[in-house]
Amino acid sequence: MKNDIWVISDGRLVTQDLSNICKKAASGEPMEYRISELAYYLLNPGPIKVEDMIVGCKIKYRKPSMGTIKRLIKSLGVIKGGEDSTAEEIISSYRTRNPSFKDSGLNLHFMKIDELLRPFDPVRKKLAALNKDEIEDITAICEEIGGNRYPLNLSGNINDKVKFLTNSISKQTKVILTKAYFMNGLFEMRGFKFELCRNGNEYRIIRFKLEDEIKYCVLNSDYRLQFWVEDVMLINYLIAFEQSIQIDSKLRDAVNMCARGEAKPLKLFFSKQLNQKYSENRLPMIYREILETFKIGQSQKSSIANTLNNLQSIVFFRYAPISGQTSQKFYTNISVMHDLKALEPIKAQMPNIYSEIDRKVSKSDSGRLYLMESMRETQNA
Numbered sequence: 001m002k003n004d005i006w007v008i009s010d011g012r013l014v015t016q017d018l019s020n021i022c023k024k025a026a027s028g029e030p031m032e033y034r035i036s037e038l039a040y041y042l043l044n045p046g047p048i049k050v051e052d053m054i055v056g057c058k059i060k061y062r063k064p065s066m067g068t069i070k071r072l073i074k075s076l077g078v079i080k081g082g083e084d085s086t087a088e089e090i091i092s093s094y095r096t097r098n099p100s101f102k103d104s105g106l107n108l109h110f111m112k113i114d115e116l117l118r119p120f121d122p123v124r125k126k127l128a129a130l131n132k133d134e135i136e137d138i139t140a141i142c143e144e145i146g147g148n149r150y151p152l153n154l155s156g157n158i159n160d161k162v163k164f165l166t167n168s169i170s171k172q173t174k175v176i177l178t179k180a181y182f183m184n185g186l187f188e189m190r191g192f193k194f195e196l197c198r199n200g201n202e203y204r205i206i207r208f209k210l211e212d213e214i215k216y217c218v219l220n221s222d223y224r225l226q227f228w229v230e231d232v233m234l235i236n237y238l239i240a241f242e243q244s245i246q247i248d249s250k251l252r253d254a255v256n257m258c259a260r261g262e263a264k265p266l267k268l269f270f271s272k273q274l275n276q277k278y279s280e281n282r283l284p285m286i287y288r289e290i291l292e293t294f295k296i297g298q299s300q301k302s303s304i305a306n307t308l309n310n311l312q313s314i315v316f317f318r319y320a321p322i323s324g325q326t327s328q329k330f331y332t333n334i335s336v337m338h339d340l341k342a343l344e345p346i347k348a349q350m351p352n353i354y355s356e357i358d359r360k361v362s363k364s365d366s367g368r369l370y371l372m373e374s375m376r377e378t379q380n381a
Contacts, residue, residue, distance in 0.1 A: 048191030
C-alpha cells in the first residue's frame with residue numbers, strides 16, 4: 001500500500017460455509033473482499049451523528065375554519081391557491097461558528113461574547129412571541145458548511161420544539177442522520193472517526209449467488225453477519241474510491257490530512273460524467289504532454305476528445321482544513337478516472353498514444369482505469 005488509508009482489497013474466491021448466514025443453499029464459490037473501517041462506515045445502514053448549525057425554522061400554523069364568505073371569495077377566484085399560506089419560514093441572519101484558534105483562552109473569550117449577543121437575535125424574539133395554540137408543527141432548518149440547508153424533524157410537543165429552537169438557534173447542534181449514504185452516489189463523511197483506522201480492524205464482504213441473484217453481506221473478523229448490502233452500486237463506489245486513493249496523490253494527501261486530524265471530511269460523491277466536456281481545445285494535462293511528443297492534427301485531437309467524454313469514473317472528496325481561524329475554507333478534490341476501453345476507437349489510428357496511456361493503467365475489479373485528471377477547487381464556508 002502507498003499509504004495507511006485503504007478502503008477495499010481485490011476480491012478472491014473462498015470456500016466459505018454460508019449456512020449460518022442464509023437459510024437457503026448458495027450456488028458457486030463465494031468471493032471475499034477485505035474492507036477497512038472507512039468502507040464499513042460507508043456501507044453501514046445504521047444512523048450517524050454530525051454537527052450542523054440550526055439557522056431557522058419552518059412554522060406550520062393550524063388552518064382556520066373557512067366561513068361562508070371566504071368560501072365564496074375563493075370560488076370567485078379572488079384568492080388563488082398554490083402557496084401554503086399557513087406556513088412561515090424564519091431564517092436567522094446571525095452566523096458564528098465555534099472559534100478554533102490554537103489559544104483555548106481566546107476561543108472561550110469569543111464564545112462568551114457570542115452568548116451575550118444571542119438574546120438580541122430577532123428569531124429568538126419571534127419564537128418567544130409565538131401563540132403555541134395556533135401552531136400545528138414546527139421544523140428546524142439546518143445549514144451545512146458551504147451553505148446547503150435541509151429540514152430537521154424535531155421530537156416532542158410544540159412547547160418542547162420551541163424551547164429546543166430557542167436554545168439552539170444559530171448554534172452548532174448534534175444531528176442524527178439515518179445513515180452515511182444519501183442517494184445517487186452521495187455520502188456524508190462527517191460522521192466518520194478517522195482514528196478508527198489506526199485500530200487495525202478489518203471486516204469482510206462476501207459476494208455469492210442465491211437463487212440466481214447476487215447478494216452481498218458484511219461480516220466481522222469472526223465471520224459473523226453485521227448487515228446486508230442492499231445496493232450493489234455501493235460496492236462499485238468502494239472499489240472506485242480505493243483505486244482513486246492509490247493513483248491520485250492529491251486525493252491521497254487530502255484523505256491523509258483528515259486521518260492526521262489536520263482537516264475535517266465533509267462529503268464524498270461519485271459521478272459518471274464531468275459537467276464540462278473535453279474538446280480539442282480543452283484536453284487534460286496528461287494528453288497535452290503526450291501530444292507534445294507526437295505530431296497530431298486537429299481532427300485527431302477532436303477524435304481523442306470524443307473518447308475522453310465516455311466511460312468516466314469521477315470521485316469528489318470535500319474536506320475543510322483546520323486552519324485555526326474563524327473564517328473557513330473547504331476544498332473539493334476531483335479525481336477523473338477513465339476506462340481504457342474508451343480509447344478502442346483510436347487504438348489503430350493512434351497506436352503510440354494508446355500505448356502511452358496503457359502504461360498508466362491500474363487494474364481492479366472495476367476495470368482497467370487510469371487517472372486522466374486531478375483537480376482541486378476551493379470555496380469559502
